[in-house]
Amino acid sequence: MSSTPVVVMVVDELLRDVSTGGPVPEGRRLYQALSGLYTVVLIADTPTDDVWLAVNGFDQHQAVVTRLAEDPDDVAIRRIRQVERLRAQGAALEYLVDPDPGVVAAVIRTGVPCLLAVNPPYARPEFHPHFTEEIRPWDQLVAEIDQTKALRAADTRHLDIE
Numbered sequence: 172m173s174s175t176p177v178v179v180m181v182v183d184e185l186l187r188d189v190s191t192g193g194p195v196p197e198g199r200r201l202y203q204a205l206s207g208l209y210t211v212v213l214i215a216d217t218p219t220d221d222v223w224l225a226v227n228g229f230d231q232h233q234a235v236v237t238r239l240a241e242d243p244d245d246v247a248i249r250r251i252r253q254v255e256r257l258r259a260q261g262a263a264l265e266y267l268v269d270p271d272p273g274v275v276a277a278v279i280r281t282g283v284p285c286l287l288a289v290n291p292p293y294a295r296p297e298f299h300p301h302f303t304e305e306i307r308p309w310d311q312l313v314a315e316i317d318q319t320k321a322l323r324a325a326d327t328r329h330l331d332i333e
Contacts, residue, residue, distance in 0.1 A: 176265035178209040179236075179257065181250075182219050184270045185288055186229060189217075194227040197290055201268070206231035209265060214253050216246070247277035254283055 186198040211232040
């Protein structure tokens with residue numbers, strides 16, 4: 172790896188819109204800005220064609236880290252392992268740029284500075300093209316209220332007031 176500080180950028184949802192396969196304009200501008208200051212390394216969890224990268228203006232990076240067969244399905248753990256492999260190769264890792272708040276929260280706990288780049292179409296999990304869960308915020312609210320009532324009922328401190 173280069174002695175220049177390294178910025179690792181995720182391809183899917185940051186540089187490539189996974190629903191259309193096209194480039195994300197904001198991601199391209201961020202890539203171009205960072206590639207002028209840092210050695211850029213990309214992480215691609217899905218197959219990424221070098222021609223697609225070049226045609227869409229992503230041609231200033233040093234390497235593409237791909238998902239290995241032994242990498243876990245959990246994206247946060249996978250990202251930690253990918254970053255650890257880069258560090259083991261001697262990368263002077265300055266930042267990980269990722270659009271997933273859960274990934275950033277996990278990676279930052281390992282001591283790697285992160286930039287969370289959230290694009291409005293991906294700002295909430297249910298906006299992601301691969302989102303499959305049904306959102307039930309009302310059920311969550313009711314469960315939280317029930318838990319609070321149970322905790323209060325079990326707390327006898329308020330009964331000691333005369």
